[in-house]
Amino acid sequence: MQSQPNPKPPFKFLIPIILFFLLLLLPSLSFSSSTQFKEAPEFYNSPQCPSTSKSVQVAMTLDTTYIRGSMAAILSILQHSSCPQNIFFHFVCSSNASNLHAAIITSFPYLKFHLYTFDDTTVTGLISTSIRSALDCPLNYARSYLPKLLPLSVNRVVYLDSDLILVDDIAKLAETPLGENSVLAAPEYCNANFTSYFTPSFWSNPSLSLTFANRKACYFNTGVMVIDLERWREGDYTRKIEDWMELQKRIRIYELGSLPPFLLVFAGNIAPVDHRWNQHGLGGDNFNGLCRNLHPGPVSLLHWSGKGKPWVRLDANRPCPLDALWAPYDLLQTPFFLDS
Ligand SMILES: *[C@@H]1O[C@H](CO)[C@@H](O)[C@H](O)[C@H]1NC(C)=O
Numbered sequence: 001m002q003s004q005p006n007p008k009p010p011f012k013f014l015i016p017i018i019l020f021f022l023l024l025l026l027p028s029l030s031f032s033s034s035t036q037f038k039e040a041p042e043f044y045n046s047p048q049c050p051s052t053s054k055s056v057q058v059a060m061t062l063d064t065t066y067i068r069g070s071m072a073a074i075l076s077i078l079q080h081s082s083c084p085q086n087i088f089f090h091f092v093c094s095s096n097a098s099n100l101h102a103a104i105i106t107s108f109p110y111l112k113f114h115l116y117t118f119d120d121t122t123v124t125g126l127i128s129t130s131i132r133s134a135l136d137c138p139l140n141y142a143r144s145y146l147p148k149l150l151p152l153s154v155n156r157v158v159y160l161d162s163d164l165i166l167v168d169d170i171a172k173l174a175e176t177p178l179g180e181n182s183v184l185a186a187p188e189y190c191n192a193n194f195t196s197y198f199t200p201s202f203w204s205n206p207s208l209s210l211t212f213a214n215r216k217a218c219y220f221n222t223g224v225m226v227i228d229l230e231r232w233r234e235g236d237y238t239r240k241i242e243d244w245m246e247l248q249k250r251i252r253i254y255e256l257g258s259l260p261p262f263l264l265v266f267a268g269n270i271a272p273v274d275h276r277w278n279q280h281g282l283g284g285d286n287f288n289g290l291c292r293n294l295h296p297g298p299v300s301l302l303h304w305s306g307k308g309k310p311w312v313r314l315d316a317n318r319p320c321p322l323d324a325l326w327a328p329y330d331l332l333q334t335p336f337f338l339d340s
């Protein structure tokens with residue numbers, strides 16, 4: 001008997017074609033806009049870590065504009081910590097909470113955190129427009145409300161901006177001594193011209209300028225702070241900051257946004273944070289956008305304060321030399337996936 005030749009199944013031709021289309025579809029399926037950030041690796045405690053009761057509490061704000069910076073900051077904190085599982089994050093956002101929550105979970109599935117919603121209307125009535133509109137965003141003022149937002153069980157918190165990365169163990173920053181009375185510690189800059197942060201109408205009014213009598217007031221950066229929440233609550237400092245903001249609406253006493261009320265309430269009474277924890281100004285010069293270099297001395301934290309942000313400059317293919325130090329912490333998917 002003659003065997004019949006095996007008929008070629010016609011669908012065999014289709015297989016490579018189907019595979020081809022599946023491959024084309026794959027990136028857009030798995031990298032939709034809600035998951036545009038990569039998952040970070042899991043980080044583990046070293047054996048000599050204390051129990052989690054001695055955890056480091058970190059507070060940051062989250063918004064859609066700065067989320068890329070926040071992600072990089074979180075990754076840098078975990079990566080340089082010897083006890084990353086002992087870090088608890090307190091995120092404050094004012095809108096898009098569910099998107100931001102999803103973004104954090106996707107990139108950091110093992111992160112211990114809580115997301116708080118800050119009601120913008122708490123401060124919208126208190127904000128007077130400043131010279132840099134980015135500083136007028138209500139969430140910029142959320143740091144004054146941390147003692148109200150965070151649970152009473154949290155006594156000490158490290159507040160960090162979203163435009164920075166740590167290259168050292170945050171536990172060391174969290175242990176900054178606050179002395180007998182200080183409510184907060186921050187990097188102080190006594191060479192900065194303190195007078196320039198307030199208007200001539202402020203300085204010419206003795207009932208106002210006497211605020212700084214008997215205080216060795218210096219400018220300090222509110223982007224890196226260690227805050228004793230218990231002392232803050234006892235002294236009702238949120239209220240004191242609000243009082244100055246109320247006054248600002250009637251008499252213009254300063255030009256910048258959320259910083260001057262902090263200076264009015266705390267300058268001269270804070271504990272210093274070592275400058276290694278605020279290698280600041282890497283965002284560049286506010287007027288000409290010039291790149292800045294590191295300040296002399298050791299580096300534990302790089303802060304892109306100022307108008308320029310490393311992710312914007314990297315995307316535009318016009319990075320400053322030090323932006324290369326930020327890039328390894330960028331969790332955004334590569335442009336190849338974003339384009340599809
Ligand atoms: C909320 O998220 C959407 C999509 O990412 C964005 O277009 C919008 O501006 C966000 N809203 C605020 C208030 O940030």
Ligand SMILES: *[C@@H]1O[C@H](CO)[C@@H](O)[C@H](O)[C@H]1NC(C)=O
Pocket residue numbers: 193194195196
């Ligand atoms: C500090 O700033 C004030 C107001 O901007 C200015 O009048 C004063 O000359 C400055 N002082 C120094 C030492 O630059």
